[in-house]
Amino acid sequence: MKVLILGGAGMLGRKLAARLVTHGLARGAVTELILHDIVAGEAPAGAAFKTTVLTGNIADADQSTRLAALKPDVIWHLAAIVSGEAEANFDKGWDINARGSWHLLEALRAQNEASKGAYRPRLVFASSIAVFGAPFPAQIDDDFLCAPQTSYGAQKAITEMLVADYARKGFIDGLSIRLPTVCVRPGKPNAAASGFFSGIIREPLNGLEAILPVSDDVRHWHASPRSAAKFLTHAADLDEAALGGRRSLNMPGVSCTVAEQIEALGRVAGSDAVALIRRVPDDAIMAIVKNWPRDFAPERSPALGFEAESSFDVIIRIYLEDDFEGVRP
Amino acid sequence: MKVLILGGAGMLGRKLAARLVTHGLARGAVTELILHDIVAGEAPAGAAFKTTVLTGNIADADQSTRLAALKPDVIWHLAAIVSGEAEANFDKGWDINARGSWHLLEALRAQNEASKGAYRPRLVFASSIAVFGAPFPAQIDDDFLCAPQTSYGAQKAITEMLVADYARKGFIDGLSIRLPTVCVRPGKPNAAASGFFSGIIREPLNGLEAILPVSDDVRHWHASPRSAAKFLTHAADLDEAALGGRRSLNMPGVSCTVAEQIEALGRVAGSDAVALIRRVPDDAIMAIVKNWPRDFAPERSPALGFEAESSFDVIIRIYLEDDFEGVRP
Numbered sequence: 001m002k003v004l005i006l007g008g009a010g011m012l013g014r015k016l017a018a019r020l021v022t023h024g025l026a027r028g029a030v031t032e033l034i035l036h037d038i039v040a041g042e043a044p045a046g047a048a049f050k051t052t053v054l055t056g057n058i059a060d061a062d063q064s065t066r067l068a069a070l071k072p073d074v075i076w077h078l079a080a081i082v083s084g085e086a087e088a089n090f091d092k093g094w095d096i097n098a099r100g101s102w103h104l105l106e107a108l109r110a111q112n113e114a115s116k117g118a119y120r121p122r123l124v125f126a127s128s129i130a131v132f133g134a135p136f137p138a139q140i141d142d143d144f145l146c147a148p149q150t151s152y153g154a155q156k157a158i159t160e161m162l163v164a165d166y167a168r169k170g171f172i173d174g175l176s177i178r179l180p181t182v183c184v185r186p187g188k189p190n191a192a193a194s195g196f197f198s199g200i201i202r203e204p205l206n207g208l209e210a211i212l213p214v215s216d217d218v219r220h221w222h223a224s225p226r227s228a229a230k231f232l233t234h235a236a237d238l239d240e241a242a243l244g245g246r247r248s249l250n251m252p253g254v255s256c257t258v259a260e261q262i263e264a265l266g267r268v269a270g271s272d273a274v275a276l277i278r279r280v281p282d283d284a285i286m287a288i289v290k291n292w293p294r295d296f297a298p299e300r301s302p303a304l305g306f307e308a309e310s311s312f313d314v315i316i317r318i319y320l321e322d323d324f325e326g327v328r329p
Numbered sequence: 330m331k332v333l334i335l336g337g338a339g340m341l342g343r344k345l346a347a348r349l350v351t352h353g354l355a356r357g358a359v360t361e362l363i364l365h366d367i368v369a370g371e372a373p374a375g376a377a378f379k380t381t382v383l384t385g386n387i388a389d390a391d392q393s394t395r396l397a398a399l400k401p402d403v404i405w406h407l408a409a410i411v412s413g414e415a416e417a418n419f420d421k422g423w424d425i426n427a428r429g430s431w432h433l434l435e436a437l438r439a440q441n442e443a444s445k446g447a448y449r450p451r452l453v454f455a456s457s458i459a460v461f462g463a464p465f466p467a468q469i470d471d472d473f474l475c476a477p478q479t480s481y482g483a484q485k486a487i488t489e490m491l492v493a494d495y496a497r498k499g500f501i502d503g504l505s506i507r508l509p510t511v512c513v514r515p516g517k518p519n520a521a522a523s524g525f526f527s528g529i530i531r532e533p534l535n536g537l538e539a540i541l542p543v544s545d546d547v548r549h550w551h552a553s554p555r556s557a558a559k560f561l562t563h564a565a566d567l568d569e570a571a572l573g574g575r576r577s578l579n580m581p582g583v584s585c586t587v588a589e590q591i592e593a594l595g596r597v598a599g600s601d602a603v604a605l606i607r608r609v610p611d612d613a614i615m616a617i618v619k620n621w622p623r624d625f626a627p628e629r630s631p632a633l634g635f636e637a638e639s640s641f642d643v644i645i646r647i648y649l650e651d652d653f654e655g656v657r658p
Contacts, residue, residue, distance in 0.1 A: 090498060133574055143466075143474050147493070147575050154494040158487050164476070165483040169419060245462055245620075246476050291574075 001028040003236075004067060006058060006104070007078030008035030009042070011185060012126065015229040016076060017044040017051075025074070026237040027122075036067060037079065058100035059092075061107070068107035071119055074236045077104065077159075078126045082192055083152040090151060097155035101125070105162055109171040123163060123174035124235040127248065129221060129293045131157040131178060139297040142250060149291045164247040175243055177235050177301075180223040180253035180308070183315060186323035193288045197222065200258070201265055201316055204273035206326055213282035216259040219294035223253045223308045224318040231306055242304055252308035254315060255295035264312040268320075269329040330357040332565075333396060335387060335433070336407030337364030338371070340514060341455065344558040345405060346373040346380075354403070355566040356451075365396060366408065387429035388421075390436070397436035400448055403565045406433065406488075407455045411521055412481040419480060426484035430454070434491055438500040452492060452503035453564040456577060458550060458622045460486040460507060468626040471579060478620045493576040504572055506564050506630075509552040509582035509637070512644060515652035522617045526551065529587070530594055530645055533602035535655055542611035545588040548623035552582045552637045553647040560635055571633055581637035583644060584624035593641040597649075598658040 003020070005013045013035065020030050021044045029049075035041035036054045043051035056063040058079045079100065080086075086093025111119045130153035131146040146157045160176040167174040185198040196213055197220060203210035223231070231251050243249075256264075266274045298306075309315050320328050332349070334342045342364065349359050350373045358378075364370035365383045372380035385392040387408045396404075408429065409415075415422025440448045459482035460475040475486045489505040496503040514527040525542055526549060532539035552560070560580050572578075585593075595603045627635075638644050649657055 137472075143472075145472050145474050146490075147577075148490070149497070149574050151494050151498070154490045158490050161475075161477070161483045161487050161490075165480050168478070169480070245478050248476075 001025070001030055001073045002032045002034065002070065003030055003074040003076075004034040004036065004070070004072035005041075005076045005078060006036050006067070007080065007126075009037035009039050010078060011187070011225065012078050012182065012228055012232075013037065013041060014044070015225045016078070016232050017041075019229040019233055020044065020049075021047045023233065025233055028073070034067075034070060034072060036063075057096070058104065059095040061103040064100070064103040064107035065110075068104070068111045071111060072121055074122045074124070075108075076124045076126065076232055076236070077101065080126075080152075080155075083130060083150055084191060084193055086152040086155065087150055093151045093155060097152065098158050101159040102162055105166045105172065109166060112171045117170065120170065120173050122236055123167075123172045124232055125159055125163050125174065125176040126232065127156045127160050127176040127178045128153065129178050129180060129250070129296075131160065132293045134291045136293060139295045140250065140293055141297050142300050160248045167247055168245070173240050174247060175235055175238065176248040177231055178248060178250050179228055179231065180221040180251055182225050182228050183222040184319035184323070185225065186319070193285050196285070197261070200261065200277050201319065204265060204276040205269055205316075205320070205324060205329065207276070209276050209278055211280050212258065212277050213280060213285040214258060214289050215281070215286070216262070217257055218289055219255060219257045221253045221255050221293055221296055222312065222315060223251065224315045226318050226322055227308050234306055238304060246300070249301045249304070249306070250296055250298040251301055252298050252306055253296065254309050254312050256312045261312055264316055267313055268316045273329065330354070330359055330402045331361045331363065331399065332359055332403040332405075333363040333365060333399070333401035334370075334405045334407060335365050335396070336409065336455075338366035338368050339407060340516070340554065341407050341511065341557055341561075342366065342370060343373070344554045345407070345561050346370075348558040348562055349373065349378075350376045352562065354562055357402070363396075363399060363401060365392075386425070387433065388424040390432040393429070393432040393436035394439075397433070397440045400440060401450055403451045403453070404437075405453045405455065405561055405565070406430065409455075409481075409484075412459060412479055413520060413522060415481040415484060416479055422480045422484060426481065427487050430488040431491055434495045434501065438495060441500045446499065449499065449502050451565055452496075452501045453561055454488055454492050454503065454505040455561065456485045456489050456505040456507045457482065458507050458509060458579070458625075460489065461622045463620045465622060468624045469579065469622055470626050471629050489577045496576055497574070502569050503576060504564055504567065505577040506560055507577065507579050508557055508560065509550040509580055511554050511557050512551040513648035513652070514554065515648070522614050525614070526590070529590065529606050530648065533594060533605040534598055534645075534649070534653060534658065536605070538605050538607055540609050541587065541606050542609060542614040543587060543618050544610070544615070545591070546586055547618055548584060548586045549618075550582045550584050550622055550625055551641065551644060552580065553644045555647050555651055556637050563635055567633060575629070578630045578633070578635070579625055579627040580630055581627050581635055582625065583638050583641050585641045590641055593645055596642055597645045602658070
């Protein structure tokens with residue numbers, strides 16, 4: 001089985017590729033992995049399958065035509081520019097995050113039609129809780145409206161709609177999964193407004209100072225990179241019939257406040273780690289974060305077998321197991 | 330004030346143009362009306378303002394560029410191909426109902442940017458309850474998700490998202506109103522699957538037999554053409570600040586069953602009219618209709634001053650007052 005990861009050079013793409021090596025897919029053995037991204041991805045270590053690395057911009061329709069012609073059996077569409085960049089560069093955001101997705105669906109439809117319906121790949125679109133916008137209920141349920149307050153969120157919501165309609169018409173076999181904020185992100189701090197959720201855990205564990213730009217009572221929705229990769233493979237293995245007419249799923253996660261994150265850090269790594277968190281309130285970040293979802297009550301995704309961590313302590317331990325390069329606390 | 334109706338030759342466009350003649354807009358006097366449609370519209374009778382009639386296909390980006398260059402102060406976007414046609418002709422539906430809307434928004438944004446923000450028209454997008462898909466709660470509230478089960482519904486939902494994001498960024502001043510099924514539609518029966526909701530009232534009032542293809546317990550959501558036109562002008566006059574971050578509104582309407590429609594017909598026009606309804610069950614139409622919304626509990630739109638009929642009896646009387654050409658019962 002040939003599989004394709006769009007956005008294969010990113011953090012989540014790498015986690016997913018590594019999981020394909022260790023766990024594979026229930027739907028069939030992976031024989032070839034194609035990694036596509038704007039920069040060259042890296043073949044995962046220890047793979048029994050062939051890895052092909054391709055580069056290109058999915059805003060370019062030709063890229064999608066070329067990729068669809070390879071007829072991958074499973075496609076994970078993780079390619080996107082992040083929220084902050086999509087907000088700062090309107091055209092780039094819409095070109096990559098929405099028109100790019102539409103080109104991909106059109107290219108897959110062309111292959112479906114050329115094959116008289118024989119080719120109908122499973123497409124897993126990595127959507128985001130950014131499709132939701134304030135005001136929110138205490139917990140967001142599976143029937144809550146999408147009213148995004150960022151271009152990124154609108155682009156994700158529109159791609160979900162396209163995926164659902166192309167799937168309903170039988171051109172693809174597709175679904176969208178709305179990922180929680182992935183935490184603890186490994187590596188260096190990035191420019192995302194959400195970066196501090198990982199930073200206040202990762203930096204102290206590595207003996208570094210971390211900046212906390214929001215108040216301790218900010219509540220948010222998290223899942224580990226390991227869970228996110230598992231959501232993606234589980235979505236690829238899911239029985240299409242179980243989705244019914246609703247092909248966008250809110251993923252499970254852990255809802256906690258920044259204070260609870262810090263308490264968990266204290267339990268796992270002690271008060272010295274906690275002391276490395278420095279509070280530097282940032283009004284701009286607070287203004288963004290106050291429009292973000294805080295908590296969910298997903299029912300469909302757990303019923304379909306998606307599972308997240310049971311607590312933020314577990315999320316920290318997964319970081320230590322999977323990504324931490326120092327001496328474990 | 331220059332105003333533009335896209336889809337100005339259709340039933341709703343004509344009703345809106347006529348209302349501009351009789352009631353105008355609260356936001357300012359209309360000095361020029363531009364009617365754009367694929368076929369030539371007709372200037373409304375008795376207008377004190379100039380009417381300009383233009384023809385073209387909004388799937389063609391050049392049309393939008395030309396229309397935006399006219400810098401209308403208010404734009405009603407009613408242009409669309411109907412649900413059945415969008416379902417039968419996938420490309421045509423997406424080209425007209427979604428790409429066409431996007432071209433329009435891009436053309437308006439270009440004018441906004443060229444004018445350094447001085448030009449920022451009010452855009453009223455005529456959306457539809459087709460953005461919703463089954464399963465439904467007993468009543469759909471203002472926070473219910475969009476999960477369309479037709480391409481037409483997906484195209485409307487995507488245009489709503491685009492309108493909201495272009496408005497949020499300040500390129501336009503826009504909102505979307507989700508119209509109930511407009512009933513009683515004047516004129517001849519049309520090919521729409523929803524046509525019978527009007528047909529079972531209009532044909533008997535005109536002494537003609539009407540076919541009822543669904544069972545009497547089918548419940549649906551209606552508003553008169555007069556209300557729909559009033560929604561459109563009220564949306565043009567609405568204070569933008571009152572919308573907050575949610576620029577799609579479920580319009581008020583009348584929820585009733587086919588049996589209740591027929592009882593209302595009996596009260597208004599007697600049992601002879603009712604006797605002209607012939608039951609010819611049609612499985613194909615029933616399969617479509619069972620996925621349609623049945624009832625709503627809108628709170629925001631009534632709070633913002635949108636008002637529909639109080640009963641289906643009133644809807645029938647409005648047909649008799651506004652569109653009936655025979656001798657009134």
